[in-house]
Amino acid sequence: MSLAPRAVLVHRTTEYEELLARHGTHGQAAFFLSSRGRSIDAIARRHARARRTLREVAAAVPLTWRRSRVERADLDRFLFAPEDVVVVIGQDGLVANAAKYLSGQPVVGIDTDPGRNPGVLVRHRGADAAALLRAATAGGGRTEELTMVEAVADDTQRLLALNEIYLGAPGHRTARYRLRADDDRAEEAQASSGVLVGTGTGATGWLRSLWLERGSAVPLPAPCDPRLLWFVREAWPSPATGTSRVAGELGAGQGLRLTVESDRIVVFGDGMESDALELTWGQSVRLAVAANTLRLLA
Template sequence: MSLAPRVVIVHRTTEYEELVARHGTHGQAAFFLGSRGRDIEEVAERHRRTRQALAEVSAAVPLTWRQARVERADLDRFLFAPEDVVAVVGQDGLVANVAKYLAGQPVLGFDTDPGRNPGVLVRHRPGAAPALFPSVHARNTGADELTMVEAVADDTQRLVALNEIYLGAVGHQTARYRLGLEGDGGVVEAQASSGVLVGTGTGATGWLRSVWQERGSALRLPHPSEERLLWFVREAWPSPATGTSLVGGELAGPAGLRLTVESERLTVFGDGMDTDAVELTWGQTVRVGVCGERLRLVG
């Protein structure tokens, strides 16, 4: 007998919950915010909207289905099943946070704070959940296949991200490495920089766009579903031992960027989650390119 469908509701602790946990009571949290010119009522109201959205989405799961909840901090310890329907309740960034742990499961993003969030990835209101869940399970609802980026180290460590992958020194000190493009005549350059950023079309609305704009790049930003990435070296430093000729470009299809560590330690993390990173040491090599898997985001 097959199991009933399961909806996994992904959420994160609200700012209000974090404040009360840190300061002990509502009153103490209010005093802390007040001393910094903020009103706790605005924070508490956003908390109430988030809890209401979670309640609406949870209540919309059909009675014969199973459901589970996972907080953002516990994603790396949660086991998603192939048949799961994933409901992300929160901000756009939470969809990116969960993407790396999935393998083709459909994702529904529910916006808890319309008007405050861009709504690029959390495209639905909680009130739409009762109609969406049965439709997604029956595969009658279309989904966008969003390109992701992956980094694979020579010791088989692997990291996947929806927006971008950052490679740099721990503590944001100067990163030292050798950088080269596959199929580029074997050209490799020793560099010292603030790190390397490799982003997707989804990431083109965030950090990647910021670097692209600041650089004044003539490269076209990729579309979220396009199998093309942009990469930029941040603040490359010219010296007798390090160069600045390879500081940006694109990776299309099977093309890859290879980086060999020339410092004691280098970290690789995706979508801002530096607590879930790949750690590399001197002499190790990591390849970054388009990921074979995609995020199935229901539109």
């Protein structure tokens, strides 16, 4: 007998809840903000909308289904199952935060604040949740397979990301390493602020910023393109380090390898610094298009 589907509702702590955790009460939080020329009213309204949408989606889960909730901070400790339908309730970035922990489960993005969020990944409203859940399990919903990027270290550590993976020294120090693409004959020693490898989904954010800054002639990938772009940030030329390999493109089967030449380099995806790989002298990591994709209901 097969298990009933499980709806996993992914959400995050609101700004209002963070204020209460810091200041204790609504009144104290309101006083703190007013003393700095700000009002708590808009923050409280956004909190109310987010919690109302969460309740609306929870009520739409069929009675025969199992259900669970997970907060953003607990994603790295939550065990997703193959039969899950993942409903992300919040901002676009929350979909990216959840994506690295999934392996093919359908994902529904619910926007809690239409007009404030871009809605690139959270494309639906809470009122649509019942129909979307049915479509996710009945096969009637159209899905997009969004390309992801992976980092695989020489000690088998592996990291996935939907938008981008960043490699650099902690604490904003200079990262020192050797860099080589698969089709390069030689590697180059570099000292820089780090390396960013991004997908088409990430092309609306950090990757696009670097692409514009460099005036790159390489077209940005679309979210479903099996193609990545990479940029070295602020490479420093010196007698021992070069700047000839600071940008490139990776297609399916191609990779970019970085070998550490400093005490510590961290590798993290989609801004989740709390769940990073740590590499040290002599270790290497390869960046490439991931075999995993994110199945997002369109």
